[in-house]
Amino acid sequence: MYKRMKLEGVVRIPPDQMGNPLQEAVELALRNKYEARVDKTLGAIVAVLGVDDIGEGQILPGDGAVYYDVNFEAMVFNPEMQEIIEGEVVEIVKFGAFLSLGPFDGLLHVSQITNEYISYDEKNARLVSKESDKSLAEGDKVRARIIAVSLNEKDPRGSKIGLTMRQTGLGKLEWLEAARRAEASAAEAGK
Numbered sequence: 001m002y003k004r005m006k007l008e009g010v011v012r013i014p015p016d017q018m019g020n021p022l023q024e025a026v027e028l029a030l031r032n033k034y035e036a037r038v039d040k041t042l043g044a045i046v047a048v049l050g051v052d053d054i055g056e057g058q059i060l061p062g063d064g065a066v067y068y069d070v071n072f073e074a075m076v077f078n079p080e081m082q083e084i085i086e087g088e089v090v091e092i093v094k095f096g097a098f099l100s101l102g103p104f105d106g107l108l109h110v111s112q113i114t115n116e117y118i119s120y121d122e123k124n125a126r127l128v129s130k131e132s133d134k135s136l137a138e139g140d141k142v143r144a145r146i147i148a149v150s151l152n153e154k155d156p157r158g159s160k161i162g163l164t165m166r167q168t169g170l171g172k173l174e175w176l177e178a179a180r181r182a183e184a185s186a187a188e189a190g191k
Contacts, residue, residue: 002075004049010069012066013025013026015065022054023051030070034074043079044077044151046102048074051070052072052073055069056068079161083145083146084170087106088141091138092126095109096113099142101161106163107160114132114166116130116134117131121135124137125138140173146163148160149161149162
C-alpha cells in the first residue's frame with residue numbers, strides 16, 4: 001500500500017554544494033540518501049516529496065560538510081499481510097507467476113492460483129488449468145492477497161512477497177468479470 005509519510009533524518013551537504021540554495025541541496029541529499037531504500041518497518045521509500053523543516057547545520061571536526069536535521073515528506077510502499085492488491089503478471093515460470101507490485105515483484109505459486117491443477121505450458125509461456133481451461137500469461141492483470149512479506153534492507157532485490165488467488169473475489173480480472181456476468185445472468189433468469 002502506498003502512503004505519504006512524514007519522516008526525520010540527517011543529511012550531509014558536501015562543500016561543493018554550499019553555493020547552491022540550501023533547500024535544493026537538502027532535497028538532492030535526501031533523494032540520494034533515501035529514495036529506493038528499503039526499511040523493514042516503513043517499506044520501500046519510493047520518492048521524497050518535499051522538505052518540511054531544516055534544522056541548524058552542524059560541522060564535524062575534520063569534515064568540511066554540514067549536517068542538517070531534516071523533517072521531510074516521502075511516498076512509501078509498504079506491502080501488508082492480507083492486503084488485496086492488483087498487479088500485472090511480468091513473468092511466468094514453471095513454479096508460478098511473478099506480479100509487479102509497485103517497487104517489488106510478488107510470487108504467485110502455482111498452488112495458489114486456483115483450486116484446480118495448474119500445468120506449465122512452456123511453448124506458450126503460460127500456466128493453464130486442466131478442468132476449466134483458465135490460463136495465466138505475461139501482461140494479465142490479476143487481483144491477489146498478500147500472504148507472506150519478507151523485506152530485505154541490505155539487498156532489496158532479495159525481498160519476497162507471497163501471494164494467493166484461491167479465495168472468492170480474487171483471480172485474473174477477466175475470470176472475475178466472467179463470473180460476475182454469469183452470476184448476473186443467473187439472477188436475471190431466476191426472476
